[in-house]
Amino acid sequence: MKNTNVSVWKIEESLEEVLVLLQEDYSKFCNELGNYQIDIQEKLLINKWTNSGGQAWEIRKINIEDDEYRYVHCIANMEVNSIPNFGMESTGDKPLPKRIRVKKVSSEVFFIEYMGSIYVITVGSKSNEGxxxxxxxxxxxKREEARWKKIISKNIPEFSFDKSFYYWLLYNKGNEFIFDNNKLKLNDVKGFKSSAERNEIAYKGEGSNIDSEIPLKSLVSMDESLISLYLHIQYNESIEFAFYMDNDGRLEIYEIACGEFRTPNAHMFSREESITYIYFMIIPFLIRKYNEDNNSSEWEINKNNFKKKLSIEIILELMQENSIKIEDLDEDLDEELTVSSS
Incomplete structure (x- = not known):
């Protein structure tokens, strides 16, 4: 199933200020080509924002449940030199034609207003984000020369998740939560990504019942960091979402699996609907419920018991797989104790 790469940043402008900035000219003159007798257009890299759909620039609105969100939907268009030194090494004395040495790239971008802040949601290749x-x-x-204010692209508090949050999600697989008359069920955890703190080795797994597999159980038991989980969410009975959620707020959305499917008028969501739902309803809902549990002593107890349970399951599975008997463990434990005491 094809997934869509999505990242989130935060900016200080209002949507009205964003509209003005999107209509500025961001083309770049290549100073290295200044002395060459070539057309001026050959010396320019055209960088510009275009309004999605070719319509006039405007602030749009989308209704999700009972909430209205304002947003601007646009395309980031950029020209990038793809050949080192403008290709002059191959021609000897002048740059290659722009149509050969420059490639055009683009990404879809949403500027969405939420709780008084503006979030920049980029959709497309990771290489285009920078x-x-x-x-x-x-x-x-330099700050005094920049038309845009500060861009926060790392450590956004509302979209930064620690390993305890991921453990909580695994612990609550299959559970249903209710908040403000809304229901959310963690239907499944279908995949994970990890960067083990102790070994600097990356782990990744995906498939049915992935949370029952030894690699994921081992990571949680050893208190290693999970950097992403693949979640399948059911919301208010009829709505479903499937996405990877990284610890820095990045998503990989399986768009074909996002929509309202359990009604006579079953349909997939549009991209802006899925993005708005996940970032500004589903994730805040999960964080709210996690914080409720995390602020009580009960979650710490449940987390430790969960890790113990997984550890025991790993031991039993390995014993069965390798035909290890309790007596074998007793022998090894006796040897270990003897070595430790000597």
Missing amino acids: RIKSNLMDSTK
Whole structure:
């Protein structure tokens, strides 16, 4: 199933200010080509924002449940030099034509207003994210020269998740939560990604009942960091979502699995609907319930018992797989105790 890469940043502008900035010219003159007798267009890299759908620039609105969200939907268009030194090493004395040495790249971008802040949601290749910030949002310019204010692309508090949160999600697989008359069920955990703190080795797994497999159980038992979980969510009985949720707020959304499917009028959600639902309803809902548990002593007890349970399951599975008997363990334990006491 094809997934869609999505990242989230935060900016200080209002949507009205964003609309003005999106209509600025961000084209870049290649100073290295200044002395060459070639057309001026050959010396420019065209970087610009275009409104999605080719319509006039405007602030749109989308209704999710009983809430209205304002947003701007646009395309980040950039030209990038793809050949080192403008290809002059192959021609000897002048740059290659722009149509050969420059490639055009683009990403879909949403500026969404939520709780008084503006979030930048980029959709597309990860390699374009830095280009958008530097070429279209002035992130590499000095602060006094930049047209855009500060861009927060790391450690956004509302979209930064620790390993305890991921353990909580695993612990609550299959459970249903209710908040403000809304129901959310953690239907399944279908995959994980991890960067083990002790060994600097990356682990990844995906499939049915992945939480019952030894690799994931081992990571939790050893208190290693999970950096992403693949979640299947059911919301208010009829709505479903499937996505990877990284610990920095990045998502991989399986768009074909996001929509209202358990009604006579079953349908997939649009991209803006899925993004708005997940970032501003589903994730806050999960964080709210996690914080409720985390602020009580009960979760710490449950977490430790959960890790113990997984550890025991691992031991039993390995014993069965390798035909290990209790007596074998007794012998090894006696040897270990003898070595430790000597």
